[in-house]
Structure formats: C-alpha cells, structure tokens
Amino acid sequence: MGWISKLFDSVSERGREIWQQESRDDKTSSGSLADACRNLLSRQGDAVALAIAKEILQRYQHASNDEKLSFFHFLQTLQPDFNQISQLSHACAELKSPQSYQELCTAFSGGRKDLFELLNVPGLGTASLVSLREDLLKAMRTHPDLKVVDVDLQSTLQSWFNRGFLEFRSITWETPAYILEKLIEYEAVHEIQDWDELKRRLEVDRDCFAFFHPALPGEPLIFVQVAYTRGISGDVSPFLNKDTPIEEADAADSAIFYSISNCQKGLKGISFGNFLIKQVVQEILQKRPTIQQFSTLSPMPALTLALSRGLIDEEALVTIGGKKTALLKQQYDVDSLTELLTEKAGLLEHNDDQTTAWLEEVGLYYLAQIKKGSEPFDPVARFHLSNGASIYRINPFANTRPYGLKSSAGLMVNYIYELDQVEINHEHFKQNGTIAIHRLNNKKNKIKRIENVCA
Incomplete structure (x- = not known):
C-alpha cells in the first residue's frame, strides 16, 4: 500500500498548492472547522478536496473540548432536506423507476454522510473518524441531541468495517511487540498485569485470535483468548494465574473462550464478536482435532x-x-x-x-x-x-x-x-x-x- 499512500500524498500536496493560490489567506486556518467543512462540501476537484480534508482532520486532533463540542453541533445542522426527501419518496413510490430511487438515495446520503465520506482520506481518515466518534459518544452523555450525528457516523463506519474487510490473525508470543502491548492495554475482561502474565496466556495450551482492518494497521478491533482443557472449566483462576502449569494441548477436549475484548471505543455498537467466534471455531477444528466442545467462561457483569x-x-x-x-x-x-x-x-x-x-x-x-x-x-x-x-x-x-x-x-x-x-x-x-x-x-x-x- 506504500505507493498508493505516496500517490495520495502527492495529490494532496498539489491540491494544497492550488488551494493556496486561490487565496492568499488560508481559509481553514483563519476560519472555523465548520467553515472548512462547508468549503470541502462545495468542492468538485479531488486534489483540493483531499488537501482540505486532511487539514480538517489535523485541526480536529488539536482542537479543545469546547471546539470539538461546537463542531459536533455544527454537524447536527447538516441535516438532509426532509421536504425534498418527502417529495422524492412520493415520486419513487409512484414511478418505481431506478432514476427516482437513485435520487432518493442521494438525498438521504447528503450533508453529514457526504462529509464523513470526504474526510475518509487515505492513511489518516478512518482512524481519525473512529477517534472522532469516541469523542462524540462522550459528548452525547451530556448532549443527547447529538444522537442524530452518531446515527450517520455509526452507519458510515459500519459500512467501512463490514465482514469482508476484516483480517483474521492468530496472536502469538512472536507477534510484534507493539501489537502485544495493545493486548495488555485493551484487555477489558481480565486485566493483564505484566508481560509474564501475557506470555502465559500465549503458551501452547492457549490461543489468542483477533480481527484487524487495513485502515488501522497494528490496531486490533477485537480479540478472544482461548484455553484448552479437559472438560468444561468453571473456574477462571487457572487461566489468569501466570504460574499455572502448562497442560499438554493434545490431551485437551474442550476450548474455553474466557475473554473477549472490544478494542476501539469509537466502534461501539458495531459487532465483530459473532464473526470472530465462528472463525475461531473453524480455525480450532482444523488445527486441534482433539477438541470436541466449545464453551465460554463468561462474566455476568450486570x-x-x-x-x-x-x-x-x-x-x-x-x-x-x-x-x-x-x-x-x-x-x-x-x-x-x-x-x-x-x-x-x-x-x-x-x-x-x-x-x-x-x-x-x-x-x-x-x-x-x-x-x-x-x-x-x-x-x-x-x-x-x-x-x-x-x-x-x-x-x-x-x-x-x-x-x-x-x-x-x-x-x-x-x-x-x-x-x-x-x-x-x-x-x-x-x-x-x-x-x-x-x-x-x-x-x-x-x-x-x-x-x-x-x-
């Protein structure tokens, strides 16, 4: 993907030059984030639009909490034209033509959804929008009216993170350290205290599997930890104790899913776990023929x-x-x-x-x-x-x-x-x-x- 990123960087840089030639004043630097977004939505050329989108994302990353909240309220105003949608809906029902249906779909996807699509620039956009949604979910605790913004953002992310784009990987002690560090950071069920404890969870009588996405390299989306036992275990302590003796994996007849952790708060509500468990089962059936039972050892957190x-x-x-x-x-x-x-x-x-x-x-x-x-x-x-x-x-x-x-x-x-x-x-x-x-x-x-x- 390196040459593609370089290509987009080149296009973006050329777009910035064109944009700055249009005016001696840098519009996004002198105006608000909202002004920059309006400018982006009005653009037709890809090069300048790409340059503006990158600057919006960079400015958002350095914005204060008050500036971010103001930006979310601006996004709230980017509603579709509901009168137009009503008219197009009636026309679609009467004409039942592909053109009327396409016009209706276009009207629905305008405003915020168009903006989110334009902000999804290569190398920066997807991760930035996942982070933006994490901020948005926090803001919604005190500003529930922002839910309309989240409806569109979650829907957009749902399409980007569908099953066809997910990468299934087995995590071992040989996995790069920067990914192993993420396991320690993101473990949400049973905290991993140190590297020795993580190493024990990756021994031959255990497994760890995760989903990744090409737009978030090195960032697991969700991971599941599995222990192989004789019989279905009802005690989590041996799985968490780093001094537990290592069992002979070939003697096990049961696979116990004892921890499933979602890693990206900005992807809350977008389900990966059902796909992950089914893929893990297939992986285990192929690699460990002695396994006959698949069970979880799950908390009752509420x-x-x-x-x-x-x-x-x-x-x-x-x-x-x-x-x-x-x-x-x-x-x-x-x-x-x-x-x-x-x-x-x-x-x-x-x-x-x-x-x-x-x-x-x-x-x-x-x-x-x-x-x-x-x-x-x-x-x-x-x-x-x-x-x-x-x-x-x-x-x-x-x-x-x-x-x-x-x-x-x-x-x-x-x-x-x-x-x-x-x-x-x-x-x-x-x-x-x-x-x-x-x-x-x-x-x-x-x-x-x-x-x-x-x-």
Whole structure:
C-alpha cells in the first residue's frame, strides 16, 4: 500500500498548492472547522478536496473540548432536506423507476454522510473518524441531541468495517511487540498485569485470535483468548494465574473462550464478536482435532447492577432460597439476601453446598428471567445467546477477584456452542426470544423452580 499512500500524498500536496493560490489567506486556518467543512462540501476537484480534508482532520486532533463540542453541533445542522426527501419518496413510490430511487438515495446520503465520506482520506481518515466518534459518544452523555450525528457516523463506519474487510490473525508470543502491548492495554475482561502474565496466556495450551482492518494497521478491533482443557472449566483462576502449569494441548477436549475484548471505543455498537467466534471455531477444528466442545467462561457483569436497581427484588431471592433463606441470613448475619450479594459477597463460603445451590439458582434466574426489552438484561448473555449458544452451567465462586465480587458476587457462566444446535438456537432467540438452556447434570427440576419464581 506504500505507493498508493505516496500517490495520495502527492495529490494532496498539489491540491494544497492550488488551494493556496486561490487565496492568499488560508481559509481553514483563519476560519472555523465548520467553515472548512462547508468549503470541502462545495468542492468538485479531488486534489483540493483531499488537501482540505486532511487539514480538517489535523485541526480536529488539536482542537479543545469546547471546539470539538461546537463542531459536533455544527454537524447536527447538516441535516438532509426532509421536504425534498418527502417529495422524492412520493415520486419513487409512484414511478418505481431506478432514476427516482437513485435520487432518493442521494438525498438521504447528503450533508453529514457526504462529509464523513470526504474526510475518509487515505492513511489518516478512518482512524481519525473512529477517534472522532469516541469523542462524540462522550459528548452525547451530556448532549443527547447529538444522537442524530452518531446515527450517520455509526452507519458510515459500519459500512467501512463490514465482514469482508476484516483480517483474521492468530496472536502469538512472536507477534510484534507493539501489537502485544495493545493486548495488555485493551484487555477489558481480565486485566493483564505484566508481560509474564501475557506470555502465559500465549503458551501452547492457549490461543489468542483477533480481527484487524487495513485502515488501522497494528490496531486490533477485537480479540478472544482461548484455553484448552479437559472438560468444561468453571473456574477462571487457572487461566489468569501466570504460574499455572502448562497442560499438554493434545490431551485437551474442550476450548474455553474466557475473554473477549472490544478494542476501539469509537466502534461501539458495531459487532465483530459473532464473526470472530465462528472463525475461531473453524480455525480450532482444523488445527486441534482433539477438541470436541466449545464453551465460554463468561462474566455476568450486570448482576449486581440488576440487584441495585431492584430488577431482582428481595422477594424473588427469598423464593429462590426457599427453606434455606432463614439459614442463609443467619449464617452470614445479614438482614436481606440482596445485602449479601451486593455488599458481603466476599463472605460467601465456597464449600457450603446450600450456598452454592442457592447461588446457582440466582444466576440462572438472572440470566433467563431478567430482561431488557425482550432480551436478557445481561449484555454478555445477549451476545452469546444471540449467537446461538446455550446456558450450560452457573459457576459460583468462579471469579473471586475484587472486580468479580463487585459486579457479579463471584458468579460466572459457561455458555456452550454446540455446532449442530447453534443456528437453531440463534433463530429461536431472534424470532421468539427463546433462551436455550443445556439440560445437563439433572437441571430440569432447577429450571422448573426458576420458572415458578417468575410465574
């Protein structure tokens, strides 16, 4: 791609010369970012437009927060002509001609979307616009009216980052250090403390796979970490401990996806994970013929949030606890089971069968019954169940690190990807909201009990 970049640099430089010849005053330097964008939108020639676009992006990078916010409000004004769209829509419905449809599409794509396309200059534009969207998402927290700008920007980025442009790579200890540093920086599920810990996660009984994009060289978009085990593991500690002995990978029969991290905040809402998991499964099937089972060991990152919001109320916890409720309160000296899960989860006893059984049922109730709209409240559950996985096992005490206790009282869950059921589960989830639960280890009575709590 080097000669292409040099070509565009040459065109851009020539465009700058032409532009400066038009006026002794540098318009973008003397005016606002908004003025520069209006100038860019009015241009017909590619060379000058390229020069202006590059200067806009460079100026944006050095802008203050107030200047960026002002720029976002300017983008908000770049609305399509809705009266024109209404007229063209009626004409399209009546004429049903390719020309009327093309005119309608052109009207919709005008304004902001045209500007974003013009700003996507080689070597600078895509990364700059991803960074711009990260700033925009932050600004939307206090200025929700900017959502209209994000609708167009997200749609534009979605088309640039579609599946056909993604590069699938295996990450090893031999991968260039600047990429390995990104793994440490972007790990969002289980923090990587140091290089020794990263090296352990890349040993022969582990794997790491990532998606990249040609416009963001050296920047992973998403990566997944995999451990190979005998049986489906329900404890994350061995995967995070750098002193865990290395297992013989050929003896493993299960692949455990224990961490999936999205890397680019500016690409929030653009899904890569479903494609990545499916490609990783195919890669593993080819390279590791002993692997028969594909499972995750996933957090429940919104469990205590659901409790604090009252989405899981005390009455439900008591119903789940049944006769064990009074004993649990007495054993842990709490006035409510909600208090136990949200404030005193660190006191829960690992070897107590009644506590373990109650936690399993709480976890299953949360995943299967607490909803956001028609889908599970838990974001990780939404992701895996939508991809066609099923709930395999709830694992109390699976993550007793401080962040695991704070977010989910130490609970984790195995979602299992059964290759002959994935598409069926996916269709049922999308069509009817059906949550697939793998009926293993005599769970039928437990599931019936959970369903009764919600009745």
